[in-house]
Amino acid sequence: MSAGTVELLRQRLAVLQPDSIAIIDNSHRHAGHAGARDGGHYQLQIVAQAFAGKSTMARHRMIYDAAGDLMRGRIHALSIRAEVPGEV
Template structure:
């Protein structure tokens, strides 16, 4: 995993005050894929109170708003599993 990209993801997602956050680099699974040259493929699992009462689309929008410009360079694809504390 690009330690720098993971650190940036953690820094940006801190705005959601996660109770837990796991970041996995899945770029190796996409070797040869056109996007593999333009940014990594990451999977996050995040638990945050900010997701309580929010549907999946709203949760993903919160995450994309937090990571912002990382999605236009460092990250080509982001797989998201987002939960509120009462769902885990």
């Protein structure tokens, strides 16, 4: 399940035209956690010019919008680090 989810998330985030993107599946750390049955736990590091001038909340909303229904099913938790190229 998780490898497919990582690839789907990567494909959906392509709309943000990222300079770099890293997605780490941390689902194994949450085995037995109530939400672990319904979706995985992931860590996202993304660098994109699309985030320029946007607040942290606005950046996260952009990511959630791009991820779409993955956030309501295959992804239970998503830790996000979203930056523009000059912030890295």
